[in-house]
Amino acid sequence: xxxxxxxxxxxxxxxxxxxxxxxxxxxxxxxxxxxxxxxxxxxxxxxxxxxxxxxxxxxxxxxxxxxxxxxxxxxxxxxxxxxxxxxxxxxxxxxxxxxxxxxxxxxxxxxxxxxxxxxxxxxxxxxxxxxxxxxxxxxxxxxxxxxxxxxxxxxxxxxxxxxxxxxxxxxxxxxxxxxxxxxxxxxxxxxxxxxxxxxxxxxxxxx
Amino acid sequence: xxxxxxxxxxxxxxxxxxxxxxxxxxxxxxxxxxxxxxxxxxxxxxxxxxxxxxxxxxxxxxxxxxxxxxxxxxxxxxxxxxxxxxxxxxxxxxxxxxxxxxxxxxxxxxxxxxxxxx
Numbered sequence: 001x002x003x004x005x006x007x008x009x010x011x012x013x014x015x016x017x018x019x020x021x022x023x024x025x026x027x028x029x030x031x032x033x034x035x036x037x038x039x040x041x042x043x044x045x046x047x048x049x050x051x052x053x054x055x056x057x058x059x060x061x062x063x064x065x066x067x068x069x070x071x072x073x074x075x076x077x078x079x080x081x082x083x084x085x086x087x088x089x090x091x092x093x094x095x096x097x098x099x100x101x102x103x104x105x106x107x108x109x110x111x112x113x114x115x116x117x118x119x120x121x122x123x124x125x126x127x128x129x130x131x132x133x134x135x136x137x138x139x140x141x142x143x144x145x146x147x148x149x150x151x152x153x154x155x156x157x158x159x160x161x162x163x164x165x166x167x168x169x170x171x172x173x174x175x176x177x178x179x180x181x182x183x184x185x186x187x188x189x190x191x192x193x194x195x196x197x198x199x200x201x202x203x204x205x206x207x
Numbered sequence: 208x209x210x211x212x213x214x215x216x217x218x219x220x221x222x223x224x225x226x227x228x229x230x231x232x233x234x235x236x237x238x239x240x241x242x243x244x245x246x247x248x249x250x251x252x253x254x255x256x257x258x259x260x261x262x263x264x265x266x267x268x269x270x271x272x273x274x275x276x277x278x279x280x281x282x283x284x285x286x287x288x289x290x291x292x293x294x295x296x297x298x299x300x301x302x303x304x305x306x307x308x309x310x311x312x313x314x315x316x317x318x319x320x321x322x323x324x325x
Contacts, residue, residue, distance in 0.1 A: 167217070
């Protein structure tokens with residue numbers, strides 16, 4: 001008997017495509033049920049997506065664990081409000097991570113926009129010179145990761161967020177200044193103080 | 208090495224290592240679920256319990272009880288979890304003692320390993 005299924009060379013791609021379609025249709029069914037306010041579907045929605053969203057937000061805000069949970073909750077509440085506008089052009093997870101990315105940016109912006117954020121922390125940039133950490137120290141990346149997390153946790157919040165936003169989120173000083181309504185010079189001064197404080201702690205911390 | 212270079216390298220090294228995503232705490236998932244359902248309920252009735260069951264989603268013992276009682280759809284569209292002790296426990300404990308099946312909060316519970324750790 002003849003079959004309608006594609007022959008062997010095409011079947012890998014076809015299977016992958018149909019698996020993708022099946023996943024998309026499974027997601028569409030779940031979202032539809034959430035929109036119908038099916039509480040069990042809402043539970044499944046949380047079960048399915050909370051881990052990756054939490055992972056993403058933790059990474060972006062590490063080590064500010066105190067900020068992570070509230071932000072993840074905001075992401076899910078925004079997603080629920082906008083669920084009916086989700087067009088399905090990306091995966092649900094991609095869409096949620098997009099919302100999370102915006103929320104993280106909003107948080108950086110809001111925290112660095114606060115008037116006291118530029119003046120409340122002690123200015124240590126002009127005190128004793130600090131030698132720059134050696135490149136060799138960075139080669140052991142596992143240790144560097146651990147030490148970085150420890151130091152970021154010790155920094156005043158505004159310094160930690162400024163450094164994360166500038167170097168880990170890769171935003172220019174100009175962009176940061178524009179988004180917080182500060183001058184570029186003021187932002188550069190804040191970053192200089194943050195870097196000096198970080199380096200001082202880096203020197204004094206155990207490896 | 209100047210400041211910019213140091214921080215750029217440090218960010219690249221540590222960022223590359225952040226591939227191992229953590230699991231969300233069960234408490235957080237419970238709070239997320241409660242917040243979402245409460246938000247849904249605020250804008251109108253939830254899908255009734257009989258309709259939820261008909262859609263192939265099993266109900267917990269309390270929800271089952273509510274849906275067989277001679278009460279109207281208004282009541283079966285409410286959220287009984289709001290007044291359930293399981294919700295309170297799940298929002299505060301990583302592995303709450305909830306021993307009946309199909310409680311939404313059970314799905315979020317972090318499994319306890321054989322040595323008793325979480």
